């Protein structure tokens with residue numbers, strides 16, 4: 001069914017460059033239809049040099065809120081009046097809302113990441129160890145999420161010592177200092193047997209390179225039974241990494257739920273709906289990606 005655009009239709013969207021691949025329009029327009037609201041959510045391809053003028057234009061035409069994707073997640077920060085402590089912690093904004101004629105930025109990836117760990121797999125994390133593969137943008141949200149859940153130790157594993165040190169130093173003013181360590185890939189055999197939660201934040205294994213895995217079969221064989229393996233990748237489902245981990249008796253979580261829940265968290269900020277159409281958003285993504293339900 002095509003949405004009827006009226007004189008009152010309000011605007012939401014996502015900015016990025018490129019933005020054609022974004023799944024957010026599918027998910028948010030399904031939610032808007034379910035809620036019966038007169039809104040539309042559009043993709044806006046914005047080149048980096050046009051970011052400032054685009055944001056000023058959004059204010060002028062009354063955009064209610066928007067998501068932010070690569071390459072604008074950091075660049076947008078100086079253009080906002082306020083950013084939440086969560087977005088400050090990870091130095092990246094993925095959701096912006098218009099409040100009292102000002103742009104306010106936050107980051108809902110943290111809420112998205114921790115959602116399955118707070119609901120389906122809820123437990124006391126205070127004696128648990130998290131091992132995170134990769135030290136890019138998504139790893140920042142994962143570190144913040146693991147801190148929020150109260151993990152006893154957080155180990156981040158990367159392939160480039162300089163980038164790892166920069167990653168480590170960027171958290172030096174936080175309360176993490178004593179439970180957060182960075183390691184090179186070679187240290188994995190020592191870390192994997194301790195992991196209660198093992199998270200892949202690298203793109204290794206993502207479609208179309210579906211036969212790849214960040215870990216060898218021998219490495220993953222040392223994952224304790226009952227550990228949780230969490231892959232931020234959502235296609236294919238499951239990834240090689242998750243298949244290997246499941247063979248070891250691990251619990252597997254794929255990246256689709258994080259994607260859904262970061263969107264749900266954004267929708268809550270913009271529209272404050274009485275009920276959140278979580279299932280509709282999940283199904284819209286699954287249909288679009290051709291995934292089994």
Ligand code: NAP
Pocket residue numbers: 109112134135136137138139158159160163201202203204206232233234255256258259260262
């Ligand atoms: P990013 O900033 O580019 O970071 C990627 C990280 O992976 C970097 O630390 C990079 O290492 C590492 N890496 C890449 N190739 C590697 C290899 N061959 N061996 C070892 N390390 C490698 O990307 P991102 O934004 O964090 O996204 C990472 C993944 O998470 C993507 O697959 C993305 O789709 C997924 N993601 C999913 C969600 C969701 O909602 N489910 C949300 C965000 C991201 P270097 O620093 O050494 O280059």
